[in-house]
Amino acid sequence: MNRYGFLFILLFFVSVNPYSRAQNSVFPKVDNLFMERGEVYFKFSVTSPDEINSLTHIISIDKVNGNEVFAYANKKGFIQFRKSNHPYKILPAPGLLIPGSELTRFSPFLKSGSKTVWNFYPTYEQFLDYMVGFAAGHPDICNLDTIGTSVQGRLLLAVKISDNVHQQEAEPRVLYTAAIHGDETGGYVLMLHLIDYLLLSYGSDQRITDLINSTEIFINPLANPDGTYFGGNNSVFGATRYNANFIDLNRNYPDPKLGLHPDNEAWQPETMAFMTYGQNNHFTLSANFHGGSEVFNYPWDTWEKLTPDDSWWQFVGRQWADTAQKYGSMGYFTDVNNGITNGHAWYEINGGRQDYMNYWHHCREATVEISNIKLLPTNQLDSFWLYNYTSFLNYIEQSHFGVNGLVTDSITGQPVFSRVFINNHDEDSSDVFSYLPSGFFARPVFEGTYDITFSSPSYFSKTFNNVVINNGQPTTLNVQMKPYSHGKTEEAISKVMIYPNPGSGIFKLMIPFGKKGNCIIKIMNGLGKEVYSENLILNSDNNLYNLNLNGLSSGLYFFNIISQKISLTDKLIICDD
Ligand SMILES: [Zn+2]
Secondary structure, eight states, X not given: OOTXXXXXXXXXXXXXXXGOOOTTSOSHHHHHHHHHHSOXXXXXXXXXXXXXXXXXXXXXXXXXXXXXXXXXXXXXXHHXXXXXXXXXXXXXXXXXXXXXXXXXXXXXXOOTTSOOOOOSOOOHHHHHHHHXXXXXXXXXXXEEEEEEEOTTSOEEXXXXXXXTTTSOOSSOEEEEEEOSSTTOOHXXXXXXXXXXXXXXHTTTOHHHHHHHHHOEEEEESOSOHHHHTTTOTTOOTTOOSSOTTSXXXXXXXXXXXXXXXXXXXXXXXXXXXXXXXXXXXXXXXXXXXXXXXXXXXXXXXXXXXXXXXXXXXXHHHHHHHHHHHHHSOTTTTOHHXXXXXXXXXXXXXXXXXXXXXXXXXXXXXXXXXXXXXXXXXXXXXXXXXXXXXXXXXXXXXXXXXXXXXXXXXXXXXXXXXXXXXXXXXXXXXXXXXXXXXXXXXXXXXXXXXXEEEEEXXXXXXEXXXXXXXXXXXXXXXXXXXXXXXXXXXXXXXXXXXXXXXXXXXXXXXXXXXXXSEEEEEEXXXXXXXXXEEEEEEEOSSSEEEEEEOTTXXXXXXXXXXXXXXOEEEEEEEEOOO
């Protein structure tokens, strides 16, 4: 029993009455809820976890306590859910539980650079002012990014905090994001508080100064502004879980198991904006803050299988939970498994951002549920900051541990884009890359001894054996990659490339070795008939040609490259442009 138990039970009985539904009650009341808010919150019971796994595609399951399931649905999902014949109870909307008067109790609004007491929910306009003010007040270490806009045109904003903030440095990149479920608002204010705290502590607090100098920290406090300000820009009272199209944004991402559209909905503007942001920023580590429970949830949500980094996840999850318990009130952060859980072991979800970031962006993202009450009352916001801020800092620091370093060309010293693969360990995108412009990679991993292979187009692969990693310490591995032009191997032959593939019109053909000599490229259609042929003259170590294939219709082809030394055949797909 946690400290909210009594309050929750009281509210539950008081508020459930107007909407409670036995099997024979009237549906129009629920219909009214959909008209007013586009979503309903309800609970039901299951007899086995398998039932949850079949329903998770239809409704958004929010929390599972034993065999009791709490969920949201839009109208379409709810109609489908009703066909499953589970008796259910409509619950009061979490966004309406706290009186609006309590939420709009503002602290005096202070301009940039001055200390704010974060015990209130800003209006949407104040939120914008704060975000602009953070960057304006600390231009050397804080930059404001627009990730995109919401369905209703509100801004998705993030600040980047780092020294040399306008450069991409050789540093790990950490992202914090909150309130993707618009009515889970605690994280929203805690993130504003964190930004303020980091900026004001820079130069005076050694730990924070070191963290900012050595890390690129990105913070997006409000991931679903239309949901959070569903009741209007002046208050978070009436906040909804869903976005303005009544879609659960944390079920709207590509899913490693179910493909690009696991919820059968189009990607929302918020989803597409975050996908681009993830693509452009190559985050090492991230966390997505929620409310409704108190637990650190780590990948996978969609798969039963564990990630190869399960030991590491348990280690950092335990650190988060232990620290939150230490600074929290009695019983804080002890849900599920004393505060940590594998996602799928709790309940399966598909289309979540966590799995998307891990699988598609080789990032390590966790889902952190920070408060049992979703819309945290203002008088608790400061306490929850005290419970959590040490965990916020610890987790950012984890981005430095494991193995990291710079990958460069052994001849020119230039940074190199490279895959960093832990042999007999990595799978399902747990490997990382060294990205340009810096050539830096960061790979948090649990302590142990590993063999790590670096590979890159036009370079010989390089393996480091018996690399020793200790928890809580960085192991640095600076790697010089030797380009192909200084030797020829079987591996080089396999690096002949036509790109883009699939593509259309003009293609590039790269033969990254060769010296002088003649070479023929032939292209055959799917029936083996030759449709293109050209003689090429190899004259350098890195031959690059344009192939004009405008005359070929879309479909599957094979290309064959023949010279004195090689004969190579591979697939080429031509698509409509
Ligand atoms: Zn949530």
